[in-house]
Amino acid sequence: MKNVEEIGTTEQGELIINVGPQHPSTHGVLHLVITLDGETIRNVEPHLGYIHRSIEKMCESLSYRQFIYVTSRMDYLSSHINNHGCAMCVEKGLQIEVPPRAKVIRVLMDELTRLASHQLWWGALAMDVGALTPFFHAFREREMINSIMEETCGARLTMNYMVPGGVMIDLHPNFQPGVKEFITHFKSKIDEYDELVTDNVIFQNRMKGVGTLSKEDAISYGCTGPTARGSGVRCDVRKLFPYEVYAGLRFDEIIETGGDCFARYMVRMKEMRQSLSIIEQLIDNIPEGDFQAKTKAVLKLPKGEFYTKIETARGEFGVYIISEGGMTPYRIKFRSPGFSNLSALNHMARGYKIGDLVAIMGSLDLVIPDIDR
Amino acid sequence: MADEEMNAKGEGLKVKIGEWLPLAQWEEGPEWTTLLVEPASWPEAAKLLRFTPGLDFDFLFCLTCIDWKTHFTMVYHFRSTLHGHELVVKSKLDHNQPAIETVSRIWRTAEFHEREAYDLFGVNFLHHPDLRRLFLTDEWVGYPLRKDYEDPVNMIKL
Numbered sequence: 001m002k003n004v005e006e007i008g009t010t011e012q013g014e015l016i017i018n019v020g021p022q023h024p025s026t027h028g029v030l031h032l033v034i035t036l037d038g039e040t041i042r043n044v045e046p047h048l049g050y051i052h053r054s055i056e057k058m059c060e061s062l063s064y065r066q067f068i069y070v071t072s073r074m075d076y077l078s079s080h081i082n083n084h085g086c087a088m089c090v091e092k093g094l095q096i097e098v099p100p101r102a103k104v105i106r107v108l109m110d111e112l113t114r115l116a117s118h119q120l121w122w123g124a125l126a127m128d129v130g131a132l133t134p135f136f137h138a139f140r141e142r143e144m145i146n147s148i149m150e151e152t153c154g155a156r157l158t159m160n161y162m163v164p165g166g167v168m169i170d171l172h173p174n175f176q177p178g179v180k181e182f183i184t185h186f187k188s189k190i191d192e193y194d195e196l197v198t199d200n201v202i203f204q205n206r207m208k209g210v211g212t213l214s215k216e217d218a219i220s221y222g223c224t225g226p227t228a229r230g231s232g233v234r235c236d237v238r239k240l241f242p243y244e245v246y247a248g249l250r251f252d253e254i255i256e257t258g259g260d261c262f263a264r265y266m267v268r269m270k271e272m273r274q275s276l277s278i279i280e281q282l283i284d285n286i287p288e289g290d291f292q293a294k295t296k297a298v299l300k301l302p303k304g305e306f307y308t309k310i311e312t313a314r315g316e317f318g319v320y321i322i323s324e325g326g327m328t329p330y331r332i333k334f335r336s337p338g339f340s341n342l343s344a345l346n347h348m349a350r351g352y353k354i355g356d357l358v359a360i361m362g363s364l365d366l367v368i369p370d371i372d373r
Numbered sequence: 374m375a376d377e378e379m380n381a382k383g384e385g386l387k388v389k390i391g392e393w394l395p396l397a398q399w400e401e402g403p404e405w406t407t408l409l410v411e412p413a414s415w416p417e418a419a420k421l422l423r424f425t426p427g428l429d430f431d432f433l434f435c436l437t438c439i440d441w442k443t444h445f446t447m448v449y450h451f452r453s454t455l456h457g458h459e460l461v462v463k464s465k466l467d468h469n470q471p472a473i474e475t476v477s478r479i480w481r482t483a484e485f486h487e488r489e490a491y492d493l494f495g496v497n498f499l500h501h502p503d504l505r506r507l508f509l510t511d512e513w514v515g516y517p518l519r520k521d522y523e524d525p526v527n528m529i530k531l
Binding site: 048049052054056057217219220221222223224233234235240305306307309316318320322330331333335339340342343347372 | 404
């Protein structure tokens with residue numbers, strides 16, 4: 001974080017400008033100090049910390065049931081998946097076997113979250129590059145998912161539905177019909193998305209050949225998720241290290257090799273169809289039984305280290321718990337996908353025009369609280 | 374992945390790394406193959422892990438630090454996108470003057486991760502290209518993730 005804003009020119013006559021922390025295209029409190037040569041970007045320096053809450057320190061004084069709720073506040077668009085990753089880590093430490101019903105419910109919720117997140121990203125990206133209408137389309141469909149979540153979890157954004165051992169409460173009776181209605185509705189709409197934005201020539205001109213990231217650089221910068229898959233890196237945790245019921249599902253890992261904004265865009269668009277297919281495979285096959293394993297009231301992880309990884313809408317989310325055997329973690333580290341993806345921003349944006357920066361940031365799908373933690 | 378398969382992979386890795394680092398120390402952990410290195414030999418070991426054919430640890434997905442009150446431990450999580458194997462490297466740092474060589478020239482993601490560790494733990498990464506605070510303001514006193522950190526204003530204790 002920086003206290004003094006630097007505005008002015010460098011010795012070479014380059015202009016230094018500030019974007020953010022309150023700028024609509026940064027989608028949160030991200031502050032960029034950009035060095036410009038005319039319209040060409042010479043350097044982008046992110047200044048972080050405007051929403052840093054030191055969640056890792058906070059977690060050191062919270063119990064293994066409590067800390068999961070804080071993680072909803074990191075990547076708020078993937079809150080289910082964040083909670084899921086933390087619950088899995090605690091389950092690994094305590095060797096809790098999750099009932100089959102809970103596993104399927106978790107995967108369903110994860111994929112619905114991924115869809116909702118990608119819808120918001122799609123609308124916001126289109127809005128960033130100058131098309132306002134898609135935003136309303138995206139929010140119309142996202143609203144259906146939010147209503148489904150509201151019925152079952154009682155919340156629309158920070159659900160806190162995953163608990164160690166399973167899920168908090170059983171599915172609402174309206175869940176299955178609601179999801180089926182959503183699938184039918186969204187299947188017709190996603191083609192509309194493509195007609196409206198993907199095939200649009202102006203949109204393609206803004207995205208193609210912009211913000212190129214090579215495969216080697218994507219790996220070196222630690223990029224994961226659609227950002228890395230757009231550069232041809234195989235990194236889907238659901239495929240590489242399958243968890244819950246993903247091993248038994250039919251879905252493709254989407255890989256594009258373009259490495260530009262359009263490739264990253266196409267990865268997410270195709271992923272939405274894959275998520276739909278996963279939900280379709282599971283929605284009629286939710287096993288009967290318990291939704292939560294029996295666990296002790298007070299959870300104590302044995303002394304040791306536990307690491308789990310999970311695929312959020314933005315990439316690989318890692319939870320690293322170091323336990324000394326007490327009721328609270330000794331140290332906890334969250335490997336957030338957005339943090340590593342952002343570190344590649346300077347490399348991607350250098351040499352492109354200032355107008356392209358908005359498209360590049362949009363294609364990274366940044367959620368700032370996930371980066372700052 | 375089955376446990377046996379993981380163990381076999383881990384043993385294979387140990388043999389391979391042992392060929393290059395004859396003095397390699399290992400920590401017995403339940404999940405990961407964990408290599409212990411001295412801070413002084415870390416730059417050499419890092420290059421070996423990254424560039425030796427057959428090891429090719431090109432993906433540094435997690436870098437963090439732990440305050441054990443008597444010392445710090447740097448923890449690096451590696452994966453090879455070519456071979457799919459994973460490795461954890463740990464290095465013990467002195468508590469009074471924690472310092473270790475940067476690896477940001479080998480894995481560029483380390484630049485941000487090391488700045489974070491510097492900001493929150495006060496670990497000095499030698500030869501880092503741009504070692505400044507990342508989240509906190511430049512004037513901030515102390516390193517919040519250290520166990521002895523006290524802040525009567527901003528910290529709430531439960």
